[in-house]
Amino acid sequence: MNTTSTPGTREAQIEADPKLPTVRITREFDAPPDKVFRAWTDPGLVARWLGPRSVTTRIDNWDARTGGSYRYVAERDGQEIASFYGSFHEVRPNERLVQTFTWEGMPDGVSLDTMTFEDLGNGRTRVVGLSVVDSMEARNAMMASGMDVGVQEGYQKLDELLAGS
Amino acid sequence: MSEDQLSRIFAALADPTRRDMVARLAVGDATVGQLAKPYGVSMQAVSKHLRVLEEAGLVSHSRDAQRRPRHLEAEVFDLMTKWIEKYRQRAEERFRRLDAVLEAMDEKETTDRQRIADDQKGAAS
DSSP states (O other), rough: OOOOTTTOOOOOOEOSSSSSSSSEEEEEEEOOOHHHHHHHHHHHHHHHHOOOOTTTEEEEEEETTTTTTEEEEEEEEEEEEEEEEEEEEEETTTEEEEEEEETTTTTTEOOOOOOOOEEEETTTEEEEEEEEEEEEHHHHHHHHHHHHHHHHHHHHHHHHHHHHH | OOHHHHHHHHHHHSSSHHHHHOOOOOOOOBBBHHHHHGGGGHHHHHHHHHHHHHHTSEEOSSSTTTOEEEEEEHOOOOOHHHHHHHHHHHHHHHHHHHHHHHHHHHHHHHHHHHHHHHHHHHHOO
């Protein structure tokens, strides 16, 4: 489903395809593609925006070239809380970035993320990120991750609600 | 819950008319006729949309055969939209931090350009 944002704003939009295990995120930025692409691929810049505010992103390894790889660790109060790794399948400057993404806490899970950078003119860029996983369950779990209730709890609660309806 | 059920909810809410109906039903129960009014579509088309919403467990109806007002199962709907909206908010928060990074890059580049211009001026004089 789509979530809509108020017209006139350029807030992130999410589309979760009802039939495919994908999530699409669309967002516009007030900067030209080369600059947005740099903010996406320069490790020093990436570390400044990737993780939530309460979390520090420590980049372990970052080789943003086609065939390169990356790994980073999320830390809170100096404690490691999560780590992620993947490869740069394709780095096409200012246009397209294809990466795999795995949360090390769930090593069998992998997402294929394709980011396209569309030049809107006037120094603006639309970024469309498409994540593909291998099952609807993994997709829904991905969307539910970070919710206050755990994924399993969420499923159980929905089960109960649907059973009662 | 099965993937099927979750997928049905996603599918049901993928359609803008059905999202609209859900929004209308969030205000209060309504009959098929009341739901059809704002869209200028047939009762049949509305019934079809309602069936999809019912199969997803999002909408139910009473046994009152005369009116059969439709009722939104708000808890099911809230849980689903909360998942998606939270996910969206987290993405939006991330992108606002990226906005700030892009702005800071602007400032730095302006300063760098200014310094180069100043140096050139200095060299020329």
